[in-house]
Amino acid sequence: QVQLVESGGGVVQPGRSLRLSCAASGFTFSRYGMYWVRQTPGKGLDWVAVISYDGSKIYYADSVKGRFTISRDNSKNTLYLQMNSLRVEDTAVYYCAKRAGYDFFHYWGQGTLVTVSS
Amino acid sequence: DIVMTQSPDSLAVSLGERATINCKSSQSVLDRSNNNNYLAWYQQRPGQPPKLLISWASTRESGVPDRFSGSGSGTDFTLTISSLQAEDVAVYYCQQYYSIPPYTFGQGTKLEIK
Numbered sequence: 001q002v003q004l005v006e007s008g009g010g011v012v013q014p015g016r017s018l019r020l021s022c023a024a025s026g027f028t029f030s031r032y033g034m035y036w037v038r039q040t041p042g043k044g045l046d047w048v049a050v051i052s053y054d055g056s057k058i059y060y061a062d063s064v065k066g067r068f069t070i071s072r073d074n075s076k077n078t079l080y081l082q083m084n085s086l087r088v089e090d091t092a093v094y095y096c097a098k099r100a101g102y103d104f105f106h107y108w109g110q111g112t113l114v115t116v117s118s
Numbered sequence: 119d120i121v122m123t124q125s126p127d128s129l130a131v132s133l134g135e136r137a138t139i140n141c142k143s144s145q146s147v148l149d150r151s152n153n154n155n156y157l158a159w160y161q162q163r164p165g166q167p168p169k170l171l172i173s174w175a176s177t178r179e180s181g182v183p184d185r186f187s188g189s190g191s192g193t194d195f196t197l198t199i200s201s202l203q204a205e206d207v208a209v210y211y212c213q214q215y216y217s218i219p220p221y222t223f224g225q226g227t228k229l230e231i232k
Contacts, residue, residue, distance in 0.1 A: 035221075036225040045160075045168065045211055047221040059219040095162035095167055108167035 002107040003097050009112030012086055021080040022096030022109055029037040030054070030074035033099035036081045038092035039111070048094070049081065050103075064090075086116045120145050122216050124224035134169040137199040139227045142214035146192045149216065155226055157198045158218035162226075163208045168177070171210075199229075207231060 008020040022034070024058040036048040049060045058070055069082040079096050093111040100106035124133045148196040151215040155175035160168040170179050172188040177197055185200045200204055212224040 011179045045213075045221070045223045047219070050219065051220070061220055100170075100173065102156075102173070103218050103221065104170065104173050104213060105160070105168070105171055108169070111167055 002098060004098065004107060004109035006094060006096055006109045006112040009094065009114045010070075011115045011117060012115055013118055014086060014088055016086055017084045018114060019080070019082040019084060020083065020094055021112070022081075024079065024096075025050075025097070027098065029072075031076040033057075033098065034071060034072060034079045035097045035098055035099065035105060036079075037095045037108075038084060038090075038114075039095070040092045046092075050099070051079070052069045072080075083114070086114075088116050090114065091116045119185055119220055120147065120217050120220050120222055122224040124210075124212060124227045126227060127147050127225070128148065128228040128230065130230045131199075131202045132232045135181070135232075137202050137206070137228065137229055139197040139210050139229070141190075141195040141224050143193045143195075143214055143215065143216075147214045147216035148192045155191055156214055157188075157190070158212045158213045158215065159193050161206075161208045162211065163205075168211065181195055201204070202229075202231070204231065 005023045033052050035050045051058050051070045067110045069086045071080045095111045096109045097105040098107045123142045125140045157175040159172040173187050176188040187198050187199045189196050207224045209228050
């Protein structure tokens, strides 16, 4: 079955960097686009970034453009999110999600909590 | 950007009764070339990640109980739970995938037992 396991969250000061990883299994990772979605504690869902199956197409939410970088290593079945210049408002649970054949979120990981605080 | 607005924000329904959640998009998410509505529904139980329930406005995912149904077209959509069970306590989100990026969600509807 599809498994997505995020890691790399933690507490970080404003302005610092963090890299999240998402280890995928149970499907052919290299055939599917992948997403990062975040959820502020007690709030709703916000899409962060998307990467195509081969990494050739990438899009970001305006709120993270220029600060976050999504990437993938198909040889390792792993998705990444490099987060630079972190802000207090980036505090959230970050989920990775697998694209279905179309642009909805087919499967989700359990999430990893990122807390940006001084 | 397409804005998704759900109503109500919260809802309390008795066990066995019907629950209805509405979702309205600021622009149509219907592709008239294929007559498909690019609208999905997700369920997020407490402490869990979201789970896809319905895509294309009305197509249930495999394993989703048939008490869950989706309807609507264009800009107005509804998620109906025909007979509420205790395990249906969750926050429900709609999401459009017609005009992306950005991928936009409704603000969520919290469903509780009365």
